[in-house]
Amino acid sequence: MAAALRLADERGLENVTVENISEAADVSPRTFFNYFATKDDALLGGPLPHGPSMRDRLLAVPADVPLVPALLEAISADIAEIQRERDFWLLRLRVIRSNPSLLPVLVARGECAEQETVVAVAARTGLPTGDLFPQLAATLVGAAFRTAMMRWATAGDGRDLYDLVREAFGVLATGLATSAPTHEDIR
Amino acid sequence: MAAALRLADERGLENVTVENISEAADVSPRTFFNYFATKDDALLGGPLPHGPSMRDRLLAVPADVPLVPALLEAISADIAEIQRERDFWLLRLRVIRSNPSLLPVLVARGECAEQETVVAVAARTGLPTGDLFPQLAATLVGAAFRTAMMRWATAGDGRDLYDLVREAFGVLATGLATSAPTHEDIR
DNA sequence: TAAAAGTTTGCAGCCGCTGCAAACCTGGCC
DNA sequence: GGCCAGGTTTGCAGCGGCTGCAAACTTTTA
Missing domain, CATH: 1.10.357.10 (Tetracycline Repressor, domain 2)
Structure with missing residues (x-):
């Protein structure tokens, strides 16, 4: 969530892919979707x-x-x-x-x-x-x-x-x- | 819009693809997106x-x-x-x-x-x-x-x-x- | 130390959505 | 009829979100 928020704040949501987020969080994209159903969920889904x-x-x-x-x-x-x-x-x-x-x-x-x-x-x-x-x-x-x-x-x-x-x-x-x-x- | 509403009503939104809708409306999927920015738009975007x-x-x-x-x-x-x-x-x-x-x-x-x-x-x-x-x-x-x-x-x-x-x-x-x-x- | 249980990952694949350029109308004009 | 200019429709290639599945890996437990 922290990574997602930081990136979205820096470059705008549409310029952030799930790949970017998971990379910044040091996990695979697949793992991202194990925790968040949606890209947006990483921003609001706590x-x-x-x-x-x-x-x-x-x-x-x-x-x-x-x-x-x-x-x-x-x-x-x-x-x-x-x-x-x-x-x-x-x-x-x-x-x-x-x-x-x-x-x-x-x-x-x-x-x-x-x-x-x-x-x-x-x-x-x-x-x-x-x-x-x-x-x-x-x-x-x-x-x-x-x-x-x-x-x-x-x-x-x-x-x-x-x-x-x-x-x-x-x-x-x-x-x-x-x-x-x-x-x-x-x- | 009529086709989209009908199909969504019949089978539920998640079981309707843009391809289904455009097929029902007798246009190509690409044409669908010329008129609606989003699948949802076809339902609400009048x-x-x-x-x-x-x-x-x-x-x-x-x-x-x-x-x-x-x-x-x-x-x-x-x-x-x-x-x-x-x-x-x-x-x-x-x-x-x-x-x-x-x-x-x-x-x-x-x-x-x-x-x-x-x-x-x-x-x-x-x-x-x-x-x-x-x-x-x-x-x-x-x-x-x-x-x-x-x-x-x-x-x-x-x-x-x-x-x-x-x-x-x-x-x-x-x-x-x-x-x-x-x-x-x-x- | 080995089996059980849980977590992470890669892969293949569907679907939403977009840019681009070709194909196709349509109506007006010679 | 033939041609041109405008607009509309389409195919295609491709990105990105998202999912199911099964293999790899890690941790816990006995």
């Missing part, structure tokens, strides 16, 4: 920082906490983990940013987490899994998290990732309508 | 129903309309277009559903529209393009729209796509916190 299931984590939050803060709480361990490997993730996100074709792959990776979130939200709200709300909530949470992460990686200000996610989740909680108040605040 | 830019459409909505309804208004033409080609889109979405690898591709397709939405929201709210809010709003709108579409394609009830999108946008407007009221409503 083991997800996942302990207990989303469902369990979300239900572990006291029932009187509203949904969005509960979701934030449920993923806070992941956020901390990302910040612990800050440099690694910043490199990874820079590579994603400069190779837009990877963004969908990132989305795909988030998808299994998203499926878990559907179940988790359904469990917590008591709605059926097939309902619009849990599905919508899950994709929105995923989208908000991704946006916050990209922003964290891009913005020069050394803002805390947790802060950015909390801000994004704040918008999620109160809705787009009320959370563009900068407009009126300015007057 | 011309996007896009007239004027998102920015112009959004600014065309009277200024006193709140953001979310304005966004809904701005994309209503696209929604109508999709419903006009109902059968085609239902087939397309069924294929996407049964070939999860296509979902990220769908996201990628929406991305250029999303970039436009960032600009549009920034223009309408007066915030800078680089701000968190326009970016967040754009991804959330995209995610909500996609979720509504998948639901429209899946649910047996013949609900209007416009209705579903409006419901999803409603959640977006009022926030996740307040829009799972089913919970309290039941009591």
